[in-house]
Amino acid sequence: MAHVIIDTCTLCGSCVEVCPSECIKEGEDQYFIDPEECIDCGTCIDECPSESIYEEEELPEDKHEFIDKNAKFFN
Ligand code: SF4
Ligand code: SF4
Numbered sequence: 370m371a372h373v374i375i376d377t378c379t380l381c382g383s384c385v386e387v388c389p390s391e392c393i394k395e396g397e398d399q400y401f402i403d404p405e406e407c408i409d410c411g412t413c414i415d416e417c418p419s420e421s422i423y424e425e426e427e428l429p430e431d432k433h434e435f436i437d438k439n440a441k442f443f444n
Contacts, residue, residue, distance in 0.1 A: 370425050371404035372413060375435045378421040384413040394442070401442040 374384075378399035385393045385400070392406035393413065399421075402413075414422045423429075425436060 371407040375421050375432045377419050379419050383416045387412045387416050401439045403443045404440050
């Protein structure tokens with residue numbers, strides 16, 4: 370289980386500043402969370418101005434594709 374960033378990310382970078390495991394990286398169109406490194410602390414959720422970060426189990430049904438999209442960024 371890990372936290373997941375979806376496509377409403379505005380690339381502001383605020384989440385990166387607070388992540389204790391440095392597992393959030395900038396992509397071309399959004400930021401991504403490395404599921405192997407995320408410790409599920411939840412700190413990043415409150416930092417996101419566009420509410421683009423979810424616990425995996427809280428993801429809306431139509432956003433499940435972003436579980437793979439986040440993971441693939443780090444492969
Ligand atoms: S839940 Fe915690 S460890 Fe995971 S990405 Fe957010 S701040 Fe980083
Ligand atoms: S805080 Fe939210 S909008 Fe800003 S980079 Fe992180 S996920 Fe994207």
